[in-house]
Amino acid sequence: MTEMLNQDEMKVIVFELMDKEYAISVDVVQSIEKMLSISRVPKTPSYVKGVLNLRGVVTPIVDLRARFGLDTKEMDESTRIIIVTLEDYDVGLIVDAANDVLDIPAESIEPQPEVVGSIEVDFLSGVAKVDKRLLVMLNLDKVLEPIKRVTSDDL
Amino acid sequence: MDTNQYLEMFIDESKEHLQSCNEHLLELEKNPQDLAIVNEIFRSAHTLKGMSATMGYEDIADLTHMMENVLDAIRNSKIPVTTEIFDVVLQAVDYLEEMVMDIASGGTGKKDVRELVDSLNRIEAGGAVITAAVVETAVTVTEEKVALSYDDYEMTVISQSFEQGFNALEITVELREDCVLKAARVFMVFGILEKVGEIIKSEPKVEQLENEEFAETFTVALITKESADVLREKVMKVSEVEAVTVSALTNDYLLNGKRAKDDEALKAIETAVTVQQGTDVGKEPADQKGKRNTGVQSGNKTIRVNIDRLDILMNLFEELVIDRGRLQSIASELQNPELNETVERMTRVSGDLQSIILNMRMIPVETVFNRFPKMVRQLARDLDKKVNLEIIGAETELDRTVIDEIGDPLVHLIRNALDHGVESPAERLAKGKPEEGTVTLRAYHSGNHVFIELEDDGSGVSRERVVAKAIANGIVTEEIAKTMTDRQVAELILASGFSTAEKISDVSGRGVGLDVVKNTIESLGGYISIESTEGQGSLFQVQLPLTLSIISVMLVELEKEVYAIPLSSIIETAIIQTSDILSAHNQKVIDFRGNIVPLVYLKEIFEMPGHDESESFQSVVIVRKGEKLAGLVVDSFIGQQEIVLKSLGNYLQSVFAISGATILGNGQVALIVDCNSLIK
Secondary structure, three states: OHHHHHHHEEEEEEEEEOOEEEEEEHHHEEEEEEOOOOEOOOOOOOOEEEEEEEOOEEEEEEEHHHHOOOOOOOOOOOOEEEEEEEOOEEEEEEEOEEEEEEEEEHHHEEOOOOOOOOOOHHHEEEEEEEOOEEEEEEOHHHHOOOEOOOOHHHO | OOOHHHHHHHHHHHHHHHHHHHHHHHHHHHOOOOHHHHHHHHHHHHHHHHHHHHHOOHHHHHHHHHHHHHHHHHHOOOOOOOHHHHHHHHHHHHHHHHHHHHHHOOOOOOOOOHHHHHHHHHHHHHHHHHHHHHHHHHHHHHOOOOOOOOOHHHHHHHHHHHHOOOEEEEEEEEEOOOOOOHHHHHHHHHHHHHHHEEEEEEEOOHHHHHOOOOOOEEEEEEEEOOOHHHHHHHHHOOOOEEEEEEEEEOHHHHHHOOOOOOHHHHHHHHHHHHHHHHHHOOOOOOOOOOOOOOOHHHHOOOOOOOHHHHHHHHHHHHHHHHHHHHHHHHHHHHOOHHHHHHHHHHHHHHHHHHHHHHHHOEEEOHHHHOOHHHHHHHHHHHHOOOEEEEEEOOOOEEEHHHHHHHHHHHHHHHHHHHHHHOOOHHHHHHOOOOOOEEEEEEEEEEOOEEEEEEEEOOOOOOHHHHHHHHHHOOOOOHHHHHHOOHHHHHHHHHOOOOOOOOOOOOOOOOOOOHHHHHHHHHHOOOEEEEEEEOOOEEEEEEEEEOOOOEEEEEEEEEOOEEEEEEHHHEEEEEEEEHHHOEEEOOEEEEEEOOEEEEEEEHHHHOOOOOOOOOOOEEEEEEEEEOOEEEEEEEOEEEEEEEEEOEOOOOOEOOOOOEEEEEEOOOOOEEEEEOHHHHOO
């Protein structure tokens, strides 16, 4: 069934970051959580907010704003954590808001333009125009490259 | 047939059967006369053959088939048990292990087994010569036998009954010529036989017998545990029975379409079966279609559960514990007696549940120990030494996670004991010791720990040699060496880059020293110590935590953050006066019972706003890594607690000074401090 759909349509979760809309495939999204209490993990890159207890599993949390080098913002009522599952790890992404699930036609996805905002082009896999909305498709593999081993020698 | 879904089961069961083969073979070597042991081995081999053939692993099936033939010849006393045969059979089991391991790691399980099959063939053929004579003497007894032929279904029934420890007999009854009520006699004979077993076939057929459509003799095939002699006697008691001949059906017959014709074989099986009955009473499952009998250990009803599922169960349970914590705090706020009572009950029940879940993950250390007898046998032969391995407390249980890790260090210790510990027979005799050295492997529980000890009565650690070597390698200075106790000297052999082997042998001394063992054990949260008396032997004691998934920690607070420090690293906690802190170069140190211990400000390490030296007291946790100490400065101690170890996941692959995380009662994540990385 899903494969049939995938051929011409793609289901995505749309979220907000700095008033822009981004999209990731619904396949990798495990759940969307409200803000939970996060424990800081020392000696990690600044965009790693820490870890939280997600129903018994310790899950690392990445602040997407920080990851993209944008200004950080206080958490508020609309802040969400999107839990995504990549190959062999789960990561939570802090976003400004997440409130839409869309089916986007495959033909509406275009290769990324040369410059989109200030976000590193590497992180993007394309843009999609749906009605009058412009959705930025994220390349999660790049965004979430595992944090390399940090050893005492590097410090 | 799609066999993939059975693969895991096949691998697990194969390993079990091979282990059983190994154990029983070693037992048999000690008691070559005990044919009951051969039966056990035979049964394992037979099951393995069936399984591998079903799964399509022809090489395994071929090899086990040949092994079976040899075993069959042994239990039929056609060939005597010799060391040569043992070596070949053990090698066959080795090969089979390799093949099964290959399958387990995704291979095809193929291996060139021709040479081994040839030697097995030779052994079997060598035995045949001896058999001829036996057959001749026995021939008069058995010449009247009428062989029945069996179809596939009956064959299966018979071979399964062998696996269940039953015996298949062919009973030929000859009635007197003048017998009047032949059908009645047949009925009586059947009555007797059906009481002691199950008749699977008769010749002529039952209807013909009932209609008296036979001459004077008829033959039935019976599956029973009764011995042939008893049966013969019982049937003879039926009046007008002229003669009764009982002969045994063997697997050999079933497999090769030939039957064992000698009475010797029958007797051998009888004794085997009687012995077995003695030990197995009440353990044989009555229903044949139910579980397969895998030998003596089939007494308990068990179910195989994937460890992953237990992990999931554990995770869910932890959720419950966390919610329980919340409930408790809500209840204490509300002060509602009924709610309080319910929460208390829930606390008790979940406490019991926790111990059950933890217990489910415990498996006997036997699973590691049982590979050692064979290893010791082989090593002793390679080294030309005589060694007797004693295993005590193999039933001691340990968490699965520890079991997985402990095997290699033990192998290392045993090799070391055999190579460096136990002397050659000549040396031992010269020292007035028995020729055969004794190595004892012992496991037992004590408190929250499991102890595994390896003791040998060998030469012990030579203080002189160890000290000389340690000084040469720059591990200690001459002055320090003089002040060291014998125990401290002995433990020097655990230091890195140390090997007392004067020449490099095949067994040990390849540059990998006991320091590797020490490191592995310490990484498990364990501890190793040595006691040794020169000339009398050594005792290696390994202390391990019961489980790796639950550890005892000291919770400490830094600002508002909570960190856990494993108790296994902690020596003690102390409150020190800030004025007692000394400076050595740029390093803050304290004098702790005469030792200069460097201080580590955890807040600094964990990038928090600076430590407050204006406080007049500092909370310090003294931790150790091997012999080295350090004092971790924290804001305050919260207390000791058992926690469930969780990994940080693959995204944060390795964070400096953090070995993992845990979830506290309030649902918060606390990080576990890795003391080993804080001490260089």
